[in-house]
Amino acid sequence: MYQAKIYITLKQSVLDPQGSAVTKSLHAMGYENVKDVRVGRYLVVDVDAPSKEAAGEQVHDMCRKLLANPVIEDYTFELVEV
Amino acid sequence: MYQAKIYITLKQSVLDPQGSAVTKSLHAMGYENVKDVRVGRYLVVDVDAPSKEAAGEQVHDMCRKLLANPVIEDYTFELVEV
Amino acid sequence: MKFGVIVFPGSNCDADCLHAVKAVLDQPVEYIWHKSNSVDGFDCIILPGGFSYGDYLRAGAIARFSPVMEAVINYAQKGGWVLGICNGFQVLLEAGLLPGAMRRNNNLQFICQDTYLKVENCSTPFTALCHPGEVLKIPVAHGEGNYYCDEKTLKELKQNNQIVFRYCDEMGKVTGEANPNGSINNIAGICNRHGNVLGMMPHPERCAEEILGSSDGAVLFKSILASWQRRVK
Amino acid sequence: MEPRSSEKLKPGIWREMGLTDQEFDRVKEILGREPNYVELGIFAVMWSEHCSYKTSRPVLKFFPTEGEQVLQGPGENAGIVDIGDGQAVAFKIESHNHPSAVEPYQGAATGVGGILRDVFTMGARPIAVLDSLRFGSLKNSRTRYLFSGVVSGISGYGNCVGVPTVGGEVFFAPTYEENPLVNVMCVGLIDHKDIKKGVAAGIGNPVMVVGARTGRDGIHGATFASEELSEESAEKRPAVQVGDPFMEKLLLEACLEVIKSGYVVGIQDMGAAGLTSSSCEMASRAGTGIEMDLSLVPRREEGMTPYELMLSESQERMLVVVKKGTEDKVKEIFNKWDLEAVVVGRVTGDGMLRLTEGQQLVAEVPAKALTDEAPVYQRPYSEPEYLKEAQNLSPVKIPIPDNYEQVLLDLLASPNIASKEWVYRQYDHMVGTNTVVRPGSDAAVLRVKGTKKGIAMTTDCNPRYCYLDPYMGGMIAVAEAARNLVCSGAKPLAITNCLNFGNPEKPGVMWQFRRAVQGMSEACRKLNTPVTGGNVSFYNETKGTAVYPTPTVGMVGLIEDLDYCCTQDFKDEGDIIILVGETRVELGGSEYLSVVHGLEGRGTPPQLDLELERKVQQAVLEAIKKGLVKSAHDCSEGGLAVALAESCISGGIGAEIYSIENIRGDALLFGESQSRIIISASENNVAELIRHLTLMEVPFTRLGTVGGEELRINLMDSGCAAGRPRPVINLPVAEMESRWRGAVKCLMK
Numbered sequence A, B: 001m002y003q004a005k006i007y008i009t010l011k012q013s014v015l016d017p018q019g020s021a022v023t024k025s026l027h028a029m030g031y032e033n034v035k036d037v038r039v040g041r042y043l044v045v046d047v048d049a050p051s052k053e054a055a056g057e058q059v060h061d062m063c064r065k066l067l068a069n070p071v072i073e074d075y076t077f078e079l080v081e082v
Numbered sequence C: 001m002k003f004g005v006i007v008f009p010g011s012n013c014d015a016d017c018l019h020a021v022k023a024v025l026d027q028p029v030e031y032i033w034h035k036s037n038s039v040d041g042f043d044c045i046i047l048p049g050g051f052s053y054g055d056y057l058r059a060g061a062i063a064r065f066s067p068v069m070e071a072v073i074n075y076a077q078k079g080g081w082v083l084g085i086c087n088g089f090q091v092l093l094e095a096g097l098l099p100g101a102m103r104r105n106n107n108l109q110f111i112c113q114d115t116y117l118k119v120e121n122c123s124t125p126f127t128a129l130c131h132p133g134e135v136l137k138i139p140v141a142h143g144e145g146n147y148y149c150d151e152k153t154l155k156e157l158k159q160n161n162q163i164v165f166r167y168c169d170e171m172g173k174v175t176g177e178a179n180p181n182g183s184i185n186n187i188a189g190i191c192n193r194h195g196n197v198l199g200m201m202p203h204p205e206r207c208a209e210e211i212l213g214s215s216d217g218a219v220l221f222k223s224i225l226a227s228w229q230r231r232v233k
Numbered sequence D: 001m002e003p004r005s006s007e008k009l010k011p012g013i014w015r016e017m018g019l020t021d022q023e024f025d026r027v028k029e030i031l032g033r034e035p036n037y038v039e040l041g042i043f044a045v046m047w048s049e050h051c052s053y054k055t056s057r058p059v060l061k062f063f064p065t066e067g068e069q070v071l072q073g074p075g076e077n078a079g080i081v082d083i084g085d086g087q088a089v090a091f092k093i094e095s096h097n098h099p100s101a102v103e104p105y106q107g108a109a110t111g112v113g114g115i116l117r118d119v120f121t122m123g124a125r126p127i128a129v130l131d132s133l134r135f136g137s138l139k140n141s142r143t144r145y146l147f148s149g150v151v152s153g154i155s156g157y158g159n160c161v162g163v164p165t166v167g168g169e170v171f172f173a174p175t176y177e178e179n180p181l182v183n184v185m186c187v188g189l190i191d192h193k194d195i196k197k198g199v200a201a202g203i204g205n206p207v208m209v210v211g212a213r214t215g216r217d218g219i220h221g222a223t224f225a226s227e228e229l230s231e232e233s234a235e236k237r238p239a240v241q242v243g244d245p246f247m248e249k250l251l252l253e254a255c256l257e258v259i260k261s262g263y264v265v266g267i268q269d270m271g272a273a274g275l276t277s278s279s280c281e282m283a284s285r286a287g288t289g290i291e292m293d294l295s296l297v298p299r300r301e302e303g304m305t306p307y308e309l310m311l312s313e314s315q316e317r318m319l320v321v322v323k324k325g326t327e328d329k330v331k332e333i334f335n336k337w338d339l340e341a342v343v344v345g346r347v348t349g350d351g352m353l354r355l356t357e358g359q360q361l362v363a364e365v366p367a368k369a370l371t372d373e374a375p376v377y378q379r380p381y382s383e384p385e386y387l388k389e390a391q392n393l394s395p396v397k398i399p400i401p402d403n404y405e406q407v408l409l410d411l412l413a414s415p416n417i418a419s420k421e422w423v424y425r426q427y428d429h430m431v432g433t434n435t436v437v438r439p440g441s442d443a444a445v446l447r448v449k450g451t452k453k454g455i456a457m458t459t460d461c462n463p464r465y466c467y468l469d470p471y472m473g474g475m476i477a478v479a480e481a482a483r484n485l486v487c488s489g490a491k492p493l494a495i496t497n498c499l500n501f502g503n504p505e506k507p508g509v510m511w512q513f514r515r516a517v518q519g520m521s522e523a524c525r526k527l528n529t530p531v532t533g534g535n536v537s538f539y540n541e542t543k544g545t546a547v548y549p550t551p552t553v554g555m556v557g558l559i560e561d562l563d564y565c566c567t568q569d570f571k572d573e574g575d576i577i578i579l580v581g582e583t584r585v586e587l588g589g590s591e592y593l594s595v596v597h598g599l600e601g602r603g604t605p606p607q608l609d610l611e612l613e614r615k616v617q618q619a620v621l622e623a624i625k626k627g628l629v630k631s632a633h634d635c636s637e638g639g640l641a642v643a644l645a646e647s648c649i650s651g652g653i654g655a656e657i658y659s660i661e662n663i664r665g666d667a668l669l670f671g672e673s674q675s676r677i678i679i680s681a682s683e684n685n686v687a688e689l690i691r692h693l694t695l696m697e698v699p700f701t702r703l704g705t706v707g708g709e710e711l712r713i714n715l716m717d718s719g720c721a722a723g724r725p726r727p728v729i730n731l732p733v734a735e736m737e738s739r740w741r742g743a744v745k746c747l748m749k
């Protein structure tokens, strides 16, 4: 069994309304030293696969097709055996 | 300048409707070997701080006060100098 | 003319669209269950608003993989008329039938209110009875209607006259204040190159009868029928 | 660690679960033995105040519950009233106060989920939600956090399910700082023939669990709701449940489909106390028993014990008793909606709730002992000490302001009066395409497709009045709700109520509770709006102080012909404005006293003459039905001047007012005398309208004319020279509007 930790973020070029809102709140709370916040998604996916490569390929696939939207998002992931 | 990568997840016993919906959808797409999906949030926060400890303390603070909802969520983070 | 309204799990404007087609056009209209694998025999397909699959992950992301979507994509590629309203628009984006993507509204809140739309393109089957520049009062109700596309796509949209509706003020001026959600270029609705697929965030079915405060939305439904009658002739 | 069911109980453990020693003795007496741990948990939760109404039941008997319009009174999941043509309206209100105080988003969201289920469990399709909210001051950041969390929770859940949130109220007062109130009402539409009840009838019929899987969430939620909030509340946080509105939408569609199919005998949602309350209530109503094998209950987590399965408050679940032999058909319908439906047991004839885990018996309790035979307490009551002191306020001591314009602007910007657009803009209030009158008017109105009928609905309660005089306050809450419906052209039909009070073990709180219920009952009788159900929420206290008594009234009314539906906005230049009812010097409990004089919750509230109220309502309703009235607006918080300003703002047109009443100017403009409605009519209808009002024997005053771009008010008071009215207010509608519209938004920035 493999566990993929997937990080999905908005592309740098895409304005992030959530990130700006969080930045503003943090400033208002006194954390003026916060320079930038980007908000993304974090998915933990458990897959049963014969090998790490096979699992990795599948996760790539899932990300491309469903989990991330390539128009506005990038993804990366880490894979560990569990 | 430090960059915090913050991972916020629902507590284990808390219902994760998104995760179940994604699991079902992955199954329907043919990824029947997916055993479980949990959906959380991923934040990248840039903070200007004198030291790594100072930055870490601040990030802890922000998580507790604003970024994570301690009632239903857990968080962890990594900190790197950038 | 026969209309089909797709029902995804979580669609919640399906009944409203069905009702609007009946009330405004008195034409045959049926639900199409998301597990169906054909949309044969329909002259226009409506993807209704709502929260398909709870809008979990991203609005429209999961619905796009519903069995029926393959048929819808086929249908659209063959020139069939497809109207996506709100969540339906989001599904069309996810399915790649229209370019771009949706982000959360700028203020991060769900917004339900009347908006004014400037009709920028009257040559689609959905807007054939509008006048260029006409202002329609049609409500929006969404949390993720902040349309985004890259520069290149935007240029193409403009060049090909694919921007169909833009948010404007009562007088038809396209201003920042009139933009409820931060959508790029005040875009409220776009069509594909051939004009047979339209996606729009505002809800014409919610203002298609006078008793609901405005019947401006009726013109879309009437346009579809008029265009169809013209085409069939 | 929870003991195994066979182990002996730790002495005193019942107290930790919320049972008293006497109650524990009673349990032993009923069983004729010591309960095991599971049984004790079941008793504790069913005998909690939240589930058993042990304190409130004797008092609720004051309510009138009958009327020819009532098809289903209290006792079921929702009340039902007839609206003619074989159609009916099901409706109910419920509180989710404590969960919302701990986790505002999920607390409010699951509140919406619960009340929707109460309505569709009856077989009705929910057509509208209303929310009645109470918070502390918006100047406080904690309040803003709670407020925005609650609103987005309601919006997040209701919008997703696709039921429009069309009305409600928000009231701010310091008393709610730590203990906000979140009451949600749902209204559904149903054909008489489809009405279903929560009964486990027919011995041998299968019992099914449908919908979401059971997890460890919300164990002991009902007990949590039956305690005061304290520092430790935060630690009880596992009690917080997370809602899944998408699942709810599927459950709604599947349940309505399965009810239409005719396979269902009885159905009930699993709300507070989950599987426990739904099973024993359904058995008890039918006079039967239920036996269930808990190992069959679909679960989210492994290793769940019978105790956890019985007490979990996982959301989006239902218990259904179906006709024997139809199990597979029922499963098919649920499967179509991607939902699980599992037979877990059957109806028995011995009146017992019997639970097994496989072959092993884990609990055996008489169902009725948990419901009808739960303890009842006649708690002592006496007038609370604060009352005399708070009421004592001589108007003579209140200085008359010299700038009424400023007062009006300040009132319009007070969050209690200002536009609640910031709230309802986040609610999808149009989905369903029935919303004829959107939020913002006195009452919301929904059409009934295929007919000319409309259903009007509202929630109301002025808790300040209730604090100062619970009897009067309770009466006014009912009267005001009815008045709001009448202003939209509807005949009031019936009410549901949500009684939010402090700790009833305190005689002062108990007194407030009794008086409020008595006042409400009196008004319900007089206005012929019986009570069809409701909910009691006690223990709304923090640090020993109770919130204002807040008996929220939810009311529905019928408009027979939507061509005669009325709104509050002034319509056309030249229309004549008439005030129906009379204005007295009544400043106690007013928003004006609180905002302008800093006297929050002081004085005696306005008095209500129920006979006058009835006549005013009847006169206005008939005038609307005759087509004589163009707008109607009830005078409430902020009084006459605010009501006029609101009619101007929503109509986008001004008005010129001449008042000849010679009472103190602030009382005239901002006092909150009851039974007053401002109507406008076109010039050519005025003669007939006046004749009508005269014949109906209601007091009325011709106030002035609609028109222009300002609201101008001229007074005859001691400041006038030689009997000539003097102008005291001359404000552009646009200026009033920006104050009124911007206030809440601005505070929430």
Ligand SMILES: Nc1ncnc2c1ncn2[C@@H]1O[C@H](COP(=O)(O)OP(=O)(O)O)[C@@H](O)[C@H]1O
Pocket (backbone or CB within 6 Å): D050, D051, D060, D063, D073, D074, D075, D076, D077, D078, D094, D118, D271, D272, D497, D498, D499, D531, D532, D533, D534, D535, D536
């Ligand atoms: N304030 C009230 N007035 C009238 N009936 C009430 C009131 N409070 C509760 N009831 C009735 O008592 C019964 C139990 O209420 P409640 O526990 O809120 O229902 P549920 O089990 O659906 O949560 C319901 O039928 C309800 O209508």
Ligand SMILES: [Mg+2]
Pocket (backbone or CB within 6 Å): D077, D118, D269, D271
């Ligand atoms: Mg119930």
